[in-house]
Amino acid sequence: MTDLAGLLPPAVVIVVAGIFGTLIGSFLNVVIWRVPRGMSVVSPPSACPRCERPIAWYDNIPVLSYLALRGRCRHCGEPISARYPAVELATGLAFAGVVAGAYAGGYPAILLPLLAYWAALSIALTMIDLDHQKLPNVLTLPAYLVTAGLLVVASVVTAEYGRLLVAAVGLIALGGFYLVLAFGYRGGMGFGDVKLSGSLGMLLGWLGWAQLAVGGFSAFLVGGVVGVILMIAQKAGRKTRIPFGPFMLIGAWIGVFAGPAIADSYLALTGLA
Structure with a gap:
């Protein structure tokens, strides 16, 4: 992937791709839950299934919010499945891996x-x-x-x-x-x-x-x-x-x-x- 190599160091591109991937992973959690059930992925906003309080943006930061909240809803203490940060982390790693593989395989940017x-x-x-x-x-x-x-x-x-x-x-x-x-x-x-x-x-x-x-x-x-x-x-x-x-x-x-x-x-x- 020589057409990117002259613009940014590969490590930088890989890290940025990984961070972006975790953000996509947060959306994928919505897709994975709602699409098979015929629900919209746009509305309503994500909420706690127990207390039904909408999830604030600062509680929806991939992986970090789960760790900060210790895996529980901020309002009612309902446990949050570890699957959510796992999907976010997996997506981040996948995006980083794709970029690294593209460099290694010589694929065009x-x-x-x-x-x-x-x-x-x-x-x-x-x-x-x-x-x-x-x-x-x-x-x-x-x-x-x-x-x-x-x-x-x-x-x-x-x-x-x-x-x-x-x-x-x-x-x-x-x-x-x-x-x-x-x-x-x-x-x-x-x-x-x-x-x-x-x-x-x-x-x-x-x-x-x-x-x-x-x-x-x-x-x-x-x-x-x-x-x-x-x-x-x-x-x-x-x-x-x-x-x-x-x-x-x-x-x-x-x-x-x-x-x-x-x-x-x-x-x-x-x-x-």
């Missing part, structure tokens, strides 16, 4: 808004899928427009228009594959997974063939490993339905930041390089 968007979306979808075993349309469908729009901008800025063709291939290939699984494997993929797959395919395809192949395959590898661990621990059986969205997102991020290295290692190991 113009991709940062899209990668940050997907970092936030990944956390929201993962939590919702784990809680409710669904990926809401209100989150998955706009991802197509956002991803396509920002990829077009990135192609114009970098003058790499051919990447848009590979992005389209990724959309069709990954989306089509999940659609076949949804129809061909009863009780397997849900249509929420299908709707998520196409936009992930666009992102991975624009980044490269290695990212697309590794990102797509890694979802099933990670899902399989976790499934085996859960069965060994007797936390799940062969017929237990496990949300697959988180594995799709983890696999995609593996593809984004480790795809080329994994693909090169595989080709060298098999003698195909």
